[in-house]
Amino acid sequence: MGSVRRAVAVEVESPPPGLYAVEEAYRRIVEEAAVYVAERGRLEREKYSELYRRFRELYPGLHSQLIQQAVNQGKEVGKSFLEARRDGRVRKPRPEVRRVSMRFAEQSWSYRKTAASAAPVRLALSLSGGRREVWIKPHRRFWLYWWKALRREAELASTLMLKRRRGRFYAIFMFDVTPKRKPSAEAAAFDVNENSVAVARMPLLSTVDAVVRWNRRYVDPAVYSVRTDFGRLAKRYEAVRSAKLEELKGKYPFAGSDGEEKVQNVTDASEEGLPHPYPPQT
Numbered sequence: 448m449g450s451v452r453r454a455v456a457v458e459v460e461s462p463p464p465g466l467y468a469v470e471e472a473y474r475r476i477v478e479e480a481a482v483y484v485a486e487r488g489r490l491e492r493e494k495y496s497e498l499y500r501r502f503r504e505l506y507p508g509l510h511s512q513l514i515q516q517a518v519n520q521g522k523e524v525g526k527s528f529l530e531a532r533r534d535g536r537v538r539k540p541r542p543e544v545r546r547v548s549m550r551f552a553e554q555s556w557s558y559r560k561t562a563a564s565a566a567p568v569r570l571a572l573s574l575s576g577g578r579r580e581v582w583i584k585p586h587r588r589f590w591l592y593w594w595k596a597l598r599r600e601a602e603l604a605s606t607l608m609l610k611r612r613r614g615r616f617y618a619i620f621m622f623d624v625t626p627k628r629k630p631s632a633e634a635a636a637f638d639v640n641e642n643s644v645a646v647a648r649m650p651l652l653s654t655v656d657a658v659v660r661w662n663r664r665y666v667d668p669a670v671y672s673v674r675t676d677f678g679r680l681a682k683r684y685e686a687v688r689s690a691k692l693e694e695l696k697g698k699y700p701f702a703g704s705d706g707e708e709k710v711q712n713v714t715d716a717s718e719e720g721l722p723h724p725y726p727p728q729t
Contacts, residue, residue, distance in 0.1 A: 450623040452604070455589050459609070459616040460582040465574040466609070466616060469513070470549060472506045476517035477524060478544035484525025485532075485542050490518075508575035516550040546611070548619070553605035562603050567593070570607070570618060583618055592622045600625055 459466075480498060484490050490498075495518065502514045521544075528542040553559075557571035557578075568585065571578045585593075595601035604621035611617075632652070638645040 450602070450625050453592060453601075453622045453624055454608075454619050455592055455622065456610075456617040456619045457586065457589050458584045459618055460584055462581060462616045463574065463579050465576065465579060466572070466581075469509065469574050470547065470609075470611060472509055473513060473517045473549050474544055474547045476502050476506075476514060477521040477547050478542070480518045480521025481524035481528060481542045481544060484522055485528050488529065490522050490525070510555045510573040512552040512555040513549070513573070516552060517547075520547070520550065548608045548610040551607040551609065556607050558603075558605050558607070562596075565597065572609075581618075589620070592620075592624070595624060596622060 480490065483494065483498070487494075498518055499514060502509075502518070503511065506514070524542055524544060528537065531537045532539075551572060555573040561567045561570060566585075567583075569580050569582055571580050592601055596603055601622045601624040604623060606621065608619040608621075609616055610619060633648055633650050634654075636647045636649055638647075
């Protein structure tokens with residue numbers, strides 16, 4: 448099972464003035480790239496390189512990864528505009544970008560330092576003139592996913608998004624959460640009739656338990672056990688028989704079928720007053 452991505456927005460406390468300038472430059476890059484894609488239908492590799500070089504000259508203080516992310520985002524906006532115009536949802540001749548979500552890639556913010564921190568409350572962003580530290584206001588939902596990241600149940604994505612809403616900036620963290628595998632607890636049962644369809648939600652554990660109890664009551668035959676002690680009687684009989692045989696072997700060691708052994712046995716039996724071991728046959 449793959450991971451699930453979850454986004455958590457955290458408010459930025461006292462954003463620096465340079466953040467507003469970066470946002471405006473980022474918005475202009477996105478809008479220009481979107482207009483080009485809307486007019487030409489695509490963004491060629493040569494044109495991509497040309498736009499990147501021109502934006503680097505136009506905004507020298509802007510991080511290179513921010514420019515790349517802005518051009519890529521403008522390409523996505525242009526394609527979405529073409530699809531919407533093809534479906535008749537918009538009638539404007541060109542796309543207009545009013546708000547943007549700035550994407551800070553791994554090298555344009557303190558990703559490694561933040562990922563290795565036990566309790567991140569500050570971020571370092573690449574703004575005009577270098578790195579600037581900003582404070583964030585973590586909340587309960589953020590700490591929940593951060594605790595999962597510390598326990599290796601989630602992984603912090605390398606891309607950080609910053610978005611302004613109602614005059615406030617928010618840092619949006621993405622977590623790739625690995626869901627826990629649990630057995631299914633419920634199942635849906637459908638009964639399709641001629642004029643109606645019945646749907647029922649059945650808990651699996653209680654349903655299986657009810658089926659097992661029904662089987663025990665109506666399906667399995669009744670089995671009765673009677674104690675006979677035949678095994679104990681057989682062991683006792685074997686012990687008595689073995690003892691008697693040992694006693695007879697001691698008294699008649701030469702018991703056999705030839706004449707001499709019969710005479711010996713008759714003599715022993717006569718001396719002890721025992722009955723004749725081999726009575727005469729008539």
